[in-house]
Amino acid sequence: MPKAAPPRTTGLPLTRLLTSLAPLLHEWLPRQRWFAGKGRPVTDFALLTATELLPGFLHLLVRTEHAAPPAPSNPPRAQPADCYQLLVGVRDQLPPRLAPALIGRASQGPLAGRTVYDALQDPQSAALLLERLRNPGTVGPLCFERDPEVTVAPNLAPRMLGVEQSNSSLVYGDTFILKVFRRVQPGVNPDLELPWALARQGCERVPAPAAWFRTSQPQETTLGVLQPFLRGADDGWTLALASLADGRPFTEEAYELGRATADVHLALADAFPAVSLGRPQTALIADAMTERLDATAQAVPALAPYVPGLRAAFDAVAALDTAGTAQRVHGDLHLGQALRAGEGPWSVIDFEGEPSRPLAERRRPQPPVRDVAGMLRSFDYASCSARPNNPRWAEDCRAAYCSGYAARSGRDPRDSPELLRAYETDKAVYEVLYEARHRPDWLPVPMAAIDRLAGS
Incomplete structure (x- = not known):
């Protein structure tokens, strides 16, 4: 039957x-x-x-x-x-x-x-999803689109990546990777918008979108992006931990990663308009940081004793008459968002920004030092993962990264100490909330940074 x-x-x-x-x-x-x-x-x-x-x-x-x-x-x-x-x-x-x-x-x-x-x-369903992207068209409110200059071969075997973050990723034949956004918001997702613009600028640091799909209902929303899969590449987090385990420096890699970050920022500055940051703009930045600090202190009581010291970093930004310019940035840069195969160049991925924040905020121009602060926090995370902790390793990497960034961009992020400290503080506050909710065993890592930053 x-x-x-x-x-x-x-x-x-x-x-x-x-x-x-x-x-x-x-x-x-x-x-x-x-x-x-x-x-x-x-x-x-x-x-x-x-x-x-x-x-x-x-x-x-x-x-x-x-x-x-x-x-x-x-x-x-x-x-x-x-x-x-x-x-x-x-x-x-x-x-x-x-x-x-x-x-x-x-x-x-x-x-x-x-x-x-x-x-x-389910490999059968995952294969169907790729076929929809290979052959653009619509199914109900769903619209599947592809870069006409990119060829996507048929019958690429799918496998789901085991490491799940805020989205789900499928690798097809070690040739393409499809990121399926899980928590979605109306609008164009930066993980499609920015790599597409960077590709048009000729920036080779970022894999260009090959195909994507979106929905028109209930509002226009990006749902997923297919990009080339960087076969044989390791992410910066894996490489950093290997360096720590072997007891060898990571400064050369950090320097080159700083140059890669600057390349991305320079291309984004050419692709999107920048805005000047005067006193009203710096006050708004400081107010938003202070609001996040107060909300996090309510959710994580361990943060409360540090609030006055942390707020001082934001007050220093509010007092600035000018803070240079803001532009489109990565928005959630850390070692896990950088890939490198062997001795090849660094590539930067995952331009979605911090998924917990509203899409409109993630698409807003920001000072480039925000990305720098995110990477500096990542070096601290890596050093705290070593047994024993290796703060000197992190200090050397942070200095090398900033030097590489300055060599490529002509602007040393350490020349903006108020902004750098404020964004590093804001990132540490975000990490406290994230770890308290998702990985309580990791909470001591950002809390150690909180202790340092509150006493700066």
């Missing part, structure tokens, strides 16, 4: 489909590494779009409603909603090879009795 095909869901009311999915997502979604609502209980779901790419293969945009954790004397407060992109499969039974992809078995609604799973972990 032939096996029954998965039910077609085209035309099903979204509320009926949500009846099947909501109980499963309540359990599964908060466990995902890329779920941004840690510490904010999900109170409700809304299914914004559901597009059937094949029978049993659905593309979903799901909005989650949240409540803040109740304070001792206050009831739960409503929190801003988040929107997540999910690609789910529906089967009668899940084969053992897909067991890690299980979301759950629906007990009600149109999918009752069916097994629902994360389709990105």
Whole structure:
């Protein structure tokens, strides 16, 4: 007797489909590494779009409603909603090879009795996604597009990268890598916008987008980007840890990484307009940093004793009459965002910015020293990962990186000490909140920087 095909869901009311999915997502979604609502209980779901790419293969945009954790004397407060992109499969039974992809078995609604799973972990579904990108077109509100000058070969074997951050990544035949954005916001994602602009500038430090897909509903939103996969390359974090483990310096690599960062900044300055930072602009920067500090101190009580010292760094920026210019920058630069194969040049990837921040903020011009501060914090993280801790290694790398940046750009970031300290402080505050929510065992790393920066 032939096996029954998965039910077609085209035309099903979204509320009926949500009846099947909501109980499963309540359990599964908060466990995902890329779920941004840690510490904010999900109170409700809304299914914004559901597009059937094949029978049993659905593309979903799901909005989650949240409540803040109740304070001792206050009831739960409503929190801003988040929107997540999910690609789910529906089967009668899940084969053992897909067991890690299980979301759950629906007990009600149109999918009752069916097994629902994360389709990105299914090679068959992942292959279909690549075919959609190879052959541009639309499916419902989804639009698949490709650079006509780039050829994407068919039948490239997919594999999902095991290291999950704020998104999910698929590698196809060690030739291309597809980043699928999980928490999405309306607008053009910088991870498409900036590499595309850099490619038009002839900047070879950044892999150029080969294809991408987006949705027109409920608003225009970037959903994923396909780029060349840098085969044989290691990220800067891996290379730095190897240096520490072997007891050898990393200053030459750090110097070249500084030059690579400057190359990217110079190309971005040519591609996008810059703005001058006068007293009103520096005050706004300082106010935003202070606001994030106060909010983080409420969420992480261990930070509270350091607030006066940290706020002094932001007050120093507010007092500046001018702080040079702001331009488009990477926005979340660290050792994990830099790749290098052997003795070859450094490449820079992942221009999405800090995913927890609003998209409009991530697309706003920023002082280039913000990226520099992010990399300096990353050297500290690497040195703290060594046993024993090696602060001298970090100091040497920080100096070499700034020297390399200055040699290529003509501007030494250490010549802007107020801005550099403020952005490094702001980054450390961000790290405190991130580690407290996601990796509490790592909290001592940014707290050590907080102690140093508060006493500067």
